[in-house]
């Protein structure tokens with residue numbers, strides 16, 4: 001198991017001195033060491049022509065060094081396999097919630113045997129890991145944001161047919177802007193089989209995050225069988241740790257003692273005891289993630305958990321809005337306007353919650369999920385000869401879900417959201433209440449070529465957005481449709497600068 005059974009050396013952070021060149025990169029300082037790898041901060045030292053040198057714009061990368069020499073043959077094989085998986089995954093995956101691999105370099109250092117042949121992964125650099133944050137305690141709102149973003153990354157991984165295999169706070173990194181990215185793909189496994197339900201991984205992992213069934217999983221020639229539900233179990237542990245200042249749900253002084261406590265629970269000999277610091281909504285979610293068997297846990301996918309989280313956020317936002325709208329009335333009292341709070345009507349609130357929860361399914365999936373053909377893969381909107389190009393600015397909404405395109409009943413599950421501000425993260429607090437469905441005709445006023453990029457299910461992406469008009473009576477006159485949500489390319493003018501957008505906040509990036 002990683003980090004427990006005879007991993008390579010200990011203090012390896014000084015293996016590469018400051019200023020050491022790794023390809024076009026130069027080591028600036030050590031960051032830390034894990035079970036297999038040593039990670040350094042680095043910066044670009046080449047000529048930079050035609051290549052990305054500052055991912056995220058903060059001028060630095062992380063250099064993750066995976067030595068394969070100087071180890072016992074079995075360890076060397078494991079280290080090489082870890083490196084292979086990371087490189088393979090990094091080449092094939094790209095998502096805002098996954099640490100990006102810029103390139104991999106094989107070191108040629110005949111003078112330093114431990115480094116000779118080592119693989120170096122050049123990656124986006126994060127500021128710190130979730131492990132460093134949880135110990136200090138987080139508020140419920142902060143925890144909710146972090147977990148939402150973790151779920152977004154996990155949902156993308158699973159949707160693309162991969163299992164992370166080593167989800168834990170150490171491998172959940174926080175960027176300079178506080179956003180979350182999953183990292184450490186050394187145990188990532190591609191789902192295979194005719195139904196893509198499972199894959200095979202080396203028998204490694206981190207004790208505290210392994211699901212109970214893993215302890216009894218047979219080791220075949222290809223390794224041990226892993227399924228997405230293993231990541232869901234690990235997510236349950238992470239949820240607990242986030243709210244319980246890093247404390248795991250299964251107690252014990254050593255990893256083996258905690259593993260024994262896990263087995264007791266899984267075999268029905270002990271109840272699940274979650275720390276009272278975990279808020280009720282998150283307790284329920286963690287309990288579902290920590291269902292004791294794969295079969296019981298399989299009902300809770302990253303996608304469905306994300307939909308629950310976003311549904312709750314939407315319900316809270318809706319509740320506040322409903323409360324504000326109907327509970328605050330202005331009456332005249334002794335000649336002065338007085339604001340009086342009325343109790344919200346229960347039935348109405350419940351209906352609002354239900355509707356938002358369902359809508360949230362669309363909202364949950366939409367940010368990174370769009371389907372065939374609607375995407376910006378084909379180029380900048382306005383430049384293609386795609387269908388229905390018109391001068392009037394009319395466009396039709398396109399839903400990537402085939403099942404939604406086939407129905408005409410405006411089922412809430414098939415509804416799609418419109419953003420308030422195309423420069424801000426496309427999350428539930430940035431969508432207007434008005435929903436749209438596949439085939440709806442909208443009037444576009446203008447095109448914003450560079451908003452926040454939206455990535456679709458096929459990993460195609462476009463940063464373009466159309467400003468579309470909302471029906472009379474809506475709280476706002478306009479909202480924004482990502483260009484990946486329509487196949488039409490209406491010939492509309494480019495949008496004016498943001499300070500001339502009706503009812504938009506100042507540029508959040510300014």
Ligand SMILES: Nc1ncnc2c1ncn2[C@@H]1O[C@H](COP(=O)(O)OP(=O)(O)OP(=O)(O)O)[C@@H](O)[C@H]1O
Nearest residue numbers: 032033034035036037039062123124125126129184
């Ligand atoms: N891209 C990055 N940016 C900044 N810090 C990073 C980055 N990647 C890893 N680190 C840090 O470097 C340290 C070691 O990295 P990592 O956990 O990936 O190594 P590992 O050997 O694969 O770990 P494990 O013991 O889980 O197998 C950790 O403290 C981690 O937070």
